[in-house]
Amino acid sequence: MRSLGEMMHEQCKTLFPIYRSITGDGFRQSLAILGERWSELKIVEIPTGTKSFDWDVPKEYNIKDAYIIAPNGEKICDFEQSNLHVLGYATPVNKVVSLEELQAHLFSLPEQPNAIPYITSYYKERWGFCIKHEEREKLVEGNYRVVIDSELKDGHLTYGELIIKGRTDKEIFLSTYLCHPSMANNELSGPVVTSALADWILSLTEREYTYRIVFIPETIGSITYLSRNLEVMKKNIIAGFNITCIGDDRCYSYLPSRDGHTLSDRAVIHALTYIDPEFKRYTWLDRGSDERQYCAPGVDLPVATVMRSKYGEYPEYHTSLDDLNVVTASGLEGGFNAAKQAINIVENNVYLKVNVLGEPQLGKRGLYPNLSTKESGSTVRAMMNLISYCDGSKTLLDIAELIGEPFYKLENILKPLVEHGLISSSRHPII
């Protein structure tokens, strides 16, 4: 049987060739592939020009083909070969230009000569191609036919919204974006891991919280989504996570909410501490994704970001080198696991109170481990430390932080103590 990581990697492979942008059919097609397993997924189409806070929904972009015919008749910068070759939101063109004029429309990376860069021009209309620098240097004088068969017209911005009901209206929010063409860590890892998280959440027999999961285009998508849902989101969301760049195998990363001390921040930090104590901690000043909108003044949602290698921080970022070798099955599975643990902490973070004064007599309840091993000694110690802080004012996460034990270990230790009536739990402080 394939592992979850392998299945996620397989799904990345399926989605990889599709040409996605912040609007258009590639986005819709990708969303359909991800969403076919959930009847609950709502696909929302927002018309071009719709006012969204300080922005307007842009025109819808679609493209059929793009290429250049070199003086020798060779087809280069072929969209069929790599959809990164065309400048994002490039306007249509079909004409013959000199090398000199062409150069003004080419983008390449001298320091990464074998990489096609990923460049967009959403808010200024122009045409252009992205090319490996080593190829660009071989271009000779002569006439080049440039063809971009694209269309920029009034249409829609598309997003997907999956609401999974829990016991209460209070929500845990997951956001991922689906607007980049063929790149793997930034971006396919995000929607694929988020989809796996949705499957896991749907599989839970009990859910305290309602889950709001969105698949959107970055920036304009989160702005548009917020502008239509801000009130209910501000009222209900108790924690949220931005899921992006979560599929390679090199490190774990955390980027805080603007506040920096929300439950979401603490959950990510706690989860990563026990997965990889060397995880990278960025600051709000290093932000660059949808947390910019979710944590903007007046929006102020408690959204933290959990990643593997952060956008902008790995060499393949925003180039054709960010491919299915960068993202691995184990990288995806590790990322999934980190996000799952952070979510699980929020879902199960209850206030705890011990029901006896003084230390309880555990022996008479058979709550000491039978076998005395090094392992059991550590468990007893953790149990006594846990109990010693169950004063009704602290949550399981508070206590995990105080006693330096992983949340999941304390969850296991807590279970029999609650079953024996020694400890009470509640979603609110117990006075």
Add this chain to the structure above:
Amino acid sequence: MRSLGEMMHEQCKTLFPIYRSITGDGFRQSLAILGERWSELKIVEIPTGTKSFDWDVPKEYNIKDAYIIAPNGEKICDFEQSNLHVLGYATPVNKVVSLEELQAHLFSLPEQPNAIPYITSYYKERWGFCIKHEEREKLVEGNYRVVIDSELKDGHLTYGELIIKGRTDKEIFLSTYLCHPSMANNELSGPVVTSALADWILSLTEREYTYRIVFIPETIGSITYLSRNLEVMKKNIIAGFNITCIGDDRCYSYLPSRDGHTLSDRAVIHALTYIDPEFKRYTWLDRGSDERQYCAPGVDLPVATVMRSKYGEYPEYHTSLDDLNVVTASGLEGGFNAAKQAINIVENNVYLKVNVLGEPQLGKRGLYPNLSTKESGSTVRAMMNLISYCDGSKTLLDIAELIGEPFYKLENILKPLVEHGLISSSRHPII
């Protein structure tokens, strides 16, 4: 004349041979020796089976003799030689067993072959002996007569309570335990130093606070005492200290209350900082004595622990090697002094307010030292720093911490300033 340390060491010597356990006549006898000097000492007997929070007062334990007759007729594990030889709370036995059966009832320390370990079995009835590992290895095949002439029956748990009245009902609490057989640092140092502290407190001509001093068996004793006195203790105790392992000469140690920032904690930290800046700071997670009960959720007394070498942290701990060589006269005196200073800080920690605006003119009051030496320069500096913080919202301890001067030095500097009416003091903030 003998020093206080020598007298305390002498008292350890008197108490050392007595067999003590959490109940029984050895506890009573030890308490009688310590308490003969105080008419105020109240001896309390709590019947077996009395419900104490989550626990029941156990049966009373007494023992007359215990030994093993080896196949060659030699008497080994002789209780008369060392009362550590018998397992604590061992049930009576008088029978002949094979070496193999005997081995299942022997306890020794392979890593400390010349030490008799201290082992108890309070809550599971069994018989057993503790033996030096080097002796155990010499045991030969054959028949062994094992004799334990003990008695476990309904009786009482005993404790001593000494209340010394002060100006107010607010209390400073001292707790020490007296339930271990022949061991010196853990435990005789505790009750002996506590007794000397009681003498010192009784000798004070003025006492702001009432002192509650208890001599109890560890764990079940503190639980029992708390279960009978919790209400008044929670109402009145403003600071408390657990006095244990306070007689060797190797280091000073502090173990915090659960809260970690109570006045008791600050008093111990401040006192030790000027006695030995290298003192060891443990955390609540290193706890292991009666603070477990005093600081339990719902009990929440401000009890910190001041020690020399902490239980569990020195090689002789809980073995026959923890003897009167480990505990020394200077070790006891140092421990006494540390606890006394911590108590003194609580007793004399007043709010201070300077009665003039701007710096006072000290010269006209003759408050500058006459002789200008390096010493006097430091005193003037400390005096000016002290005055500069006497704003009515800070106590002498607050100021000592702020200006980095020892409390006792500031007490001396303060006296003439108060006498000249320059500074007012109060037990409450002065607005």
Add this chain to the structure above:
Amino acid sequence: MRSLGEMMHEQCKTLFPIYRSITGDGFRQSLAILGERWSELKIVEIPTGTKSFDWDVPKEYNIKDAYIIAPNGEKICDFEQSNLHVLGYATPVNKVVSLEELQAHLFSLPEQPNAIPYITSYYKERWGFCIKHEEREKLVEGNYRVVIDSELKDGHLTYGELIIKGRTDKEIFLSTYLCHPSMANNELSGPVVTSALADWILSLTEREYTYRIVFIPETIGSITYLSRNLEVMKKNIIAGFNITCIGDDRCYSYLPSRDGHTLSDRAVIHALTYIDPEFKRYTWLDRGSDERQYCAPGVDLPVATVMRSKYGEYPEYHTSLDDLNVVTASGLEGGFNAAKQAINIVENNVYLKVNVLGEPQLGKRGLYPNLSTKESGSTVRAMMNLISYCDGSKTLLDIAELIGEPFYKLENILKPLVEHGLISSSRHPII
């Protein structure tokens, strides 16, 4: 044209030879020179004996001449050569003394044999001379005529007060002292830089705050001034700076208010951080100037001190070596600039709120820099970081501290954002 630093140095040179003390004509003369440019300067005379908090205004001191005639007829310790030769507040004397008697009235520095020390005896009447140690060692046996033609009589303590009105009654307070004879860093740098600051404040076309600037004798002057103005100062002063030792070129220094976290403290720390990240941070325990009075309990004004080389911390301090070579034009200008920046931070520290939800669309307003350089990249980043914290609860200084950018840089970035209506500013939190 001369630089501001050169002009300030020139003024130091004018003031240098004047004999100043805590009272007397030298103080008046110096104040007249500084104040001739401001019609608003109020000169205040407080009679000897006036009660000022715990002190009395002392007698007024004036001196015409002082010298010693050595056995060989040579004039030494000549007041005309250096006014440091005479002990401050020395009583009149005119008699012949032996070398032995003379020695009891001489002050010199064995470790700085070529320096005349600066010594005063304000509160004990005596006569004395200060002399280079190398000269003192050459004195021979014989008769010495000692002459001090001074006068200590009922008179006045003089100070200058300059009130510059702003939009509100809330005040920024500047204090400097003018009571030392011929020394340059401690003290002329203080009044000269403060005067330049007054010129700059007067030149501002808009002032939010009213400025209270005082030129006083140290200690008794600040005590006297406070005792007459405490109520209005406590009501109105929102920030204050003690200006002293601000003219050499070796380092920058900060000494906190007693509170340590006032707006004044933050303003000095922020200003110095970007002028010289290696600036020296002293503590309240290192204090020694008028902050002792301004921050005394019950006075509690938010006064921090900004300096170049702190009093007591540079080798020339309180000797004839603290001359016009120690203080330089660039040193004065650097000090002026540091104090000006700190004042400017207080003057312009407004609460900020962005008026759109989510990130604003800056492109459509032309608020992105046209040219994309490394410089402009850093500016865009700072602009986005600034906007991200404009939540109405934070001031520009709060944000400058949070995002690690200098206040003055953010002031420039802020201007167009406010002009485009993207950001609102207020003197109070914007909810």
